[in-house]
Amino acid sequence: MTTIYxxxxxxxxxxxxxxxxxxxxxxxxxxxxxxxNNLLVVYLVECAxxxxxxxxxxxDPTVQLVGxxxxxxxxxxxxxxxxxxVHPNVGGCLLVSLGCESFDRQKLxxxxxxxxxxxxxxxxxxxxxxxxxIERGRSLVDVGLSVIATAPTVALELSDLVVGTICGGSDSxxxxxxxxxxxxxxxxxxxxxxxxxxxxxGELIGCEDHLRERAATPELGEELAGRVTxxxxxxxxxxxxxxxxxxxxxxxxxxxxKSIGAYAKSGSSTIQGVIEPGELPRGPGxxxxxxxxxxxxxxxxxxxxxxxxxxxLIACGAHLILFTTGRGSVVGSxxxxxxxxxxxxxxxxxxxxxxxxxxxxxxxxxxxxxEVGAEIMDQIxxxxxxxxxxxxALGHQEFxxxxxxxxxxxxxxxx
Amino acid sequence: xxxxxxxxxxxPDDNCLVACRPMRAGDRLLIDDAIFELDVDxxxxxxxxxxxxxxxxxxxxxxxxIGRTSTAVPAGKHLHLHNLRSTYLAAHLVGGAQSDRVPKNxxxxxxxxTTDGSSVS
Numbered sequence: 005m006t007t008i009y010x011x012x013x014x015x016x017x018x019x020x021x022x023x024x025x026x027x028x029x030x031x032x033x034x035x036x037x038x039x040x041n042n043l044l045v046v047y048l049v050e051c052a053x054x055x056x057x058x059x060x061x062x063x064d065p066t067v068q069l070v071g072x073x074x075x076x077x078x079x080x081x082x083x084x085x086x087x088x089x090v091h092p093n094v095g096g097c098l099l100v101s102l103g104c105e106s107f108d109r110q111k112l113x114x115x116x117x118x119x120x121x122x123x124x125x126x127x128x129x130x131x132x133x134x135x136x137x138i139e140r141g142r143s144l145v146d147v148g149l150s151v152i153a154t155a156p157t158v159a160l161e162l163s164d165l166v167v168g169t170i171c172g173g174s175d176s177x178x179x180x181x182x183x184x185x186x187x188x189x190x191x192x193x194x195x196x197x198x199x200x201x202x203x204x205x206g207e208l209i210g211c212e213d214h215l216r217e218r219a220a221t222p223e224l225g226e227e228l229a230g231r232v233t234x235x236x237x238x239x240x241x242x243x244x245x246x247x248x249x250x251x252x253x254x255x256x257x258x259x260x261x262k263s264i265g266a267y268a269k270s271g272s273s274t275i276q277g278v279i280e281p282g283e284l285p286r287g288p289g290x291x292x293x294x295x296x297x298x299x300x301x302x303x304x305x306x307x308x309x310x311x312x313x314x315x316x317l318i319a320c321g322a323h324l325i326l327f328t329t330g331r332g333s334v335v336g337s338x339x340x341x342x343x344x345x346x347x348x349x350x351x352x353x354x355x356x357x358x359x360x361x362x363x364x365x366x367x368x369x370x371x372x373x374x375e376v377g378a379e380i381m382d383q384i385x386x387x388x389x390x391x392x393x394x395x396x397a398l399g400h401q402e403f404x405x406x407x408x409x410x411x412x413x414x415x416x417x418x419x
Numbered sequence: 420x421x422x423x424x425x426x427x428x429x430x431p432d433d434n435c436l437v438a439c440r441p442m443r444a445g446d447r448l449l450i451d452d453a454i455f456e457l458d459v460d461x462x463x464x465x466x467x468x469x470x471x472x473x474x475x476x477x478x479x480x481x482x483x484x485i486g487r488t489s490t491a492v493p494a495g496k497h498l499h500l501h502n503l504r505s506t507y508l509a510a511h512l513v514g515g516a517q518s519d520r521v522p523k524n525x526x527x528x529x530x531x532x533t534t535d536g537s538s539v540s
Contacts, residue, residue, distance in 0.1 A: 180429065268481055
């Protein structure tokens with residue numbers, strides 16, 4: 005890809021002048037446009053993890069390791085992994101199977117090839133074990149890289165982007181600085197025709213009335229509120245309801261107040277629909293991703309850590325992730341770049357090498373929410389243009405996928 | 420009208436202000452040109468009333484209702500567990516449970532940690 009990013013976009017430019025920018029992306033055969041050209045090495049069961057890791061270990065950040073550890077089949081994991089393998093930031097996949105796991109390797113390989121992407125697979129039990137599979141895998145990766153290097157580039161607009169947001173390691177500054185600043189960037193993106201996704205209905209408990217007011221239709225409003233009710237019940241069953249003592253010490257008084265702080269990331273646009281992991285937003289605008297499983301809790305926590313939610317956002321097509329943090333998370337992700345927006349100025353001073361945006365300046369009157377929102381937009385444009393985010397440059401490629409159950413195998417996008 | 424730079428109004432409709440720098444009991448606060456004296460320490464993230472609030476008044480932060488006052492709260496006073504109550508009632512609990520869903524052990528006395536510490540992102 006021609007890198008059209010240049011240093012003049014690195015400084016604190018406003019986004020007002022970006023209409024004359026020319027962005028480009030990788031055009032996939034299925035018509036989707038990516039901002040990265042990654043090759044995935046995919047383990048289809050934990051037993052194939054080591055071999056896959058050895059194959060993916062090379063001095064090339066575009067060769068990335070993802071996979072699913074479970075042996076027993078799971079529709080959710082199948083849907084998410086398939087969505088990741090045909091993600092616009094992905095040019096091809098090498099699937100690594102042990103040979104006796106339940107994952108339907110052939111169906112996945114077929115889906116990737118049908119999308120026009122390069123796909124090969126290796127079965128360890130048939131290749132002769134660890135050593136020969138690693139050797140064969142490394143040469144297949146060479147082949148795959150030469151194939152995806154020919155991916156054509158194409159003009160890319162903000163309206164081509166899918167952007168997700170998440171918060172992690174929140175503290176009392178998150179709701180004041182980074183979260184509403186991301187909300188400003190979300191408003192700009194939605195106004196530009198992009199698809200934006202916020203998530204974690206468990207953090208929206210108490211926001212049901214606001215969700216109803218912002219829904220595109222009354223029916224969607226009830227659906228959104230119902231998804232929050234599901235989360236409230238799920239978390240309560242797990243003993244994770246309500247608000248923690250640390251929240252109260254940080255100045256939060258009520259569950260509504262805590263949730264409003266997280267909800268601020270979504271900005272103020274109309275909500276167009278609700279989606280589930282692996283499902284793409286069907287049109288432009290703002291969407292809520294419901295990550296809470298249906299039914300009684302079966303596999304423990306809905307989200308073991310932030311990375312599971314990042315993976316789910318990417319499985320919904322997110323080209324990049326806006327991650328707000330107060331205490332200081334360092335994670336990045338495989339497949340899609342993560343832009344870290346630091347809420348707390350003290351954290352920023354301690355961990356500047358990990359934080360792309362210093363939103364804590366708002367606390368000292370050194371920047372307004374609008375200015376930090378514009379700065380986030382500049383970071384998005386630089387990232388789309390090919391500049392690595394700090395977590396990318398540091399080699400972060402976290403990934404985790406576990407078991408979940410959603411009742412709707414083919415969930416309908418309510419729009 | 421001017422207001423102390425150590426306080427932030429997150430939305431024009433808000434009737435509370437949030438501390439963006441730590442303040443001490445005895446500090447003087449400027450809120451809409453009037454001066455108030457803080458009677459408690461105010462860590463970052465804590466709230467004060469932006470104007471005189473009557474008992475039962477809806478408190479707004481980020482433009483959204485976050486609960487109701489349980490007593491009258493004069494301008495400049497700390498707004499927290501002692502004078503602000505949730506009005507949230509989860510839909511699946513309607514018909515049986517209480518709306519004040521704050522745990523009994525409301526303040527973490529084992530730490531001075533003023534951050535949230537939540538494990539859910």
